[in-house]
Amino acid sequence: MDERGWTDVEERIEAALRNRSPALRRQLCLLIQVLDWMPLLRYGRRFSALGAEARAAVLRRLQRSPALVLRRGFWGLRTLVLLGYYGRPEARRAIGYRADPGGWEARRRTTAGEGKGDEA
Amino acid sequence: MIERSYDVVIVGSGAGGGTAAVGLVPLVEQGHRVLVLEQGPRLADEEFTGEELEMAEALYADAGGFLTADGTMTLAFGQVYGGSTAVYTGTSLIAGPHVIEAWDIPGLTHTDVTERSRQYMDQNNVHLLEPELINENNSLFQKGCEAAGYEAHQFPINVKGCLGSSLCNLGCPNGAKQGTDRVQLPAAELCGVEVVTRAEVLRLEERAAMVRVSEKPPSEKGAPSEWEPGEYRVSARMVVLAGGAVGSPALLLRSGFGEHLPRLGERFTCHPALILVAEHPRPITNDVGHPKSFFVDRADEEGYVLETCMYFPFVTAKSLVGFGEEHSRFMAAFPRLQMILVLACDRATPGNRVTIDGAGRPVVHYRFTDEVVRALALGTRASARIFFAAGALRVHAPLASPTTLGAGEADRIDERVRPEHFTPGTVSVSAAHLMGGCAMGRSERDSVTDGWGRVHGIPWLRVADSSLFPDSLHINPYLTIMALADRTAEAIRLDAGELLAAGAEAGGGETEVAGGGPAATA
Structure with missing residues (x-):
């Protein structure tokens, strides 16, 4: 996907979040922060600095986490990404x-x- | 605050509200004023485009993404002129005798529900879809059922001039689906019932609704409200709640009725569902044609119902567990995908209920019982057998680990699909048959209303929607909602002389009334 495609994905996610509660948006921001810092101990780098394989491994652990709050957080993030991606006509x-x-x-x-x- | 006065105010315009509206036309003919308040917008025909995201945003509460309190299930319900009847597939089944008998509601018989359901089947053009209009997503289900030993039944549906867009759940772009938005509401409006859209009922007071009418945002679909935006106090001699299993109990709770009605919000059920997907070796007709033609009813034996279904790219992607290559492979096979919806026939369970948060917004608490998880596993196994018997190469089974079953594993389905693989928060569970919350029963000790939708101890307050169900229905609920709303309307017509006259003696409901609440009226 090119730069324009990614911008489209982001815009669709932003549009979807526009009418959601401030509390939900706050939770989402917090989760993204947690996700970004989570790999630091294991990989010595933040999520955003990892390669694709390591990122996938982190996400798989999050998806299978024993903590419901992390599983459902991952599910919510994944849902938004899928919305942004498959919402595009392309x-x-x-x-x-x-x-x-x-x-x-x-x-x-x-x-x-x-x-x-x-x-x- | 703008003051308005009516004889009857109906809150909600879906299967219940639309039916109540048309059922109260005789009162309008006698000179009484009936108003329907709908929180969502009224869309013009040309605004139904079938575009997934924009229609979900326009037609559903929270764009179809309303989550239960712990975030493990999505509840889909319409918030538009016609309510959920604008977004269902129009499948029209009459409730089974054993279900109505098990409800054990004084005065409610299966014969009565059947007769009233038939009346709306006639009104809404319910019939079996012609065989030549059935697509392969459906015919493969029928074929798979025959081969795998399951009895498939055809759904009667309420369409007129269906072009086969497959877009029912995004609002029919051709006006073919005969929901209350196409039949009952226009008929009621023609006879003088008023419908005001974009009108959210914030709370109820003694014989009055506090209403906020919203401005139409420039970028949104739909017409502006029939009323000027602003805050209204709408006095009414009678109020009929038809805001659905989430909206009606939440409105009563934030209006302070919980103390008088201890069972308010309880008995919430919803037929939790999994969307299952299988890949065939060749393209099939799936995203053209009516999406829902057949079902298998195993409610009594194994606690589930299977239905054919076809969803759109985002919802399909959301329903697949996981991410990455395997997820993309299924999505890239879209023209070859067959889909089945597994619905668990859940039972009213302590703790599964509607409450409100600090701001008065609805909160739905739902825990998946062992029986529900078992039913989802059994339904998934049956679906996998049907998929493979129909010729599928592989099946995505959320309750298997790993989630993809190949055709070579068809003899290991029971071993591969297991209840213990159900992980809340990982598996996408959704529900669109929302029931209970203002359940019918005998007294306020066990319920919220009697068998005619009369709220216990509050003669001016009635309920006419799926929140009346004391337990789940095991089938698609809209005909039964219409049957019950028809009973509520009949009871209002019977009681109207006394209640509307009493209101008139008290000043026609037009004077300023303070607080009140249930205690004042009990």
Whole structure:
């Protein structure tokens, strides 16, 4: 994903958080801080300074944490990232999602355009 | 503070509120004034675009992301003209006799619920979808059930002119789904019932609702409110609560009724659900066509119901456990995905209830009981068998570790899918059948209302929504909500002479009234 894509992801997350309670936004900020400093003991570096593999390992531990507060915090962060990523039309197109308000008729047109015949 | 006065105020416009509105038209014809207050907006037809995030923001409370108190379950409920009927799939089932009999509510019989449900099935064009309009996501479920030994039934649905957009849960972009937003509310408005949107009821006082009407933010969908933005005191000789299983008990609690009604907020159930996903070797028609045509009912035997379903990219991504390569592989297979919803038939359980926080906002406390977790595991096993019998290559099973089951493991499903793999906060659980909180019963010792939605000891206050359910329904609830709201409306019509006349003698409910609360009226 290019720079513009990441900006789009961030903007969608910010938009989603705009109408949420200040308390939730505060919790989120705190969690991101905790996540960033958590790897310091094990890796000697903050999360933001780790490579992709080490980051994934930290996130997996967070996901499986015995503490519900950390698991649900991770789940919330993951949800926001997925919202930002799959909320983009480019991502929906890339995975082949094709729902259209025009339903069957629209699908027939699209499929005929692709020369694949009628699926319905 | 702006003063307004009505004979009956209905709070909420969903399956319950819309039904109550049309049920009170005879009062309007007698010269009484009936008002519906809806917290959400009224959207124009062209605003239903099917875009996942923008429609979720416009139609659902908290954009569909309302969480239980411990953050382990998402509750989806509509906050728009028509309430959750704007965002359901329109599946229309009549409650089973054993469920209504088990509720054991004086005066409430299965025959009565059935007759009233049928009336709304007729009104809302409920029928079985024509076979040629059923997509492969659904037909594969039926095929898998046959091969794996499960009995699949077809859902009757309430659509008229369905184009098969698959976007029901984002509000039908073609106006085909016959919810209260399309049928009951417009009919009631045509007969003189007033509906005011963007109107949040902050609290109730003695025969009055304190209401905040919000301005339409420039960037949001929907029309401005029918009333000028501001704070209103709406006096009413009767108030009917139809704000749903979260909204109605929360409104009563923040209005101070909890002391008089010790069972307020209790008996909350919601059919906790898992969205399961399987990958087929070839593309199937899944994101075109009505999403929900079949179900398997194993409620009595194993505590779950399976339904076909099809969700959108973000919700699908959220439902898959984990992240990284395996997660992306399933998402990249979207055109080949089949989906099944596993619903646990939960039971009213002490501690699972609606309360409010310091600011009066609803808080839903929900603990997954062992029975619910077992039902989710059994439902996942059954779904995996159905997926593989239908030809799936692999299944994402949140209650397996690791979560991906390959077709080669089809004979090890029971071993791989286990209740102990359920980790709250890791597995995405959601619920859209929210029930209870103002349960029907015999007296304030065991419930909030009687079998006709009359709040115990408060004759001017009624309930007409899913909060009336004393326990879960085991099926999609909207027809039963309409049946119960129809009973509430009938009781109001019966009681109206005395109550509305009594209000008139007291000054028509238009004079300034202080505090009051339940004690003054009990």
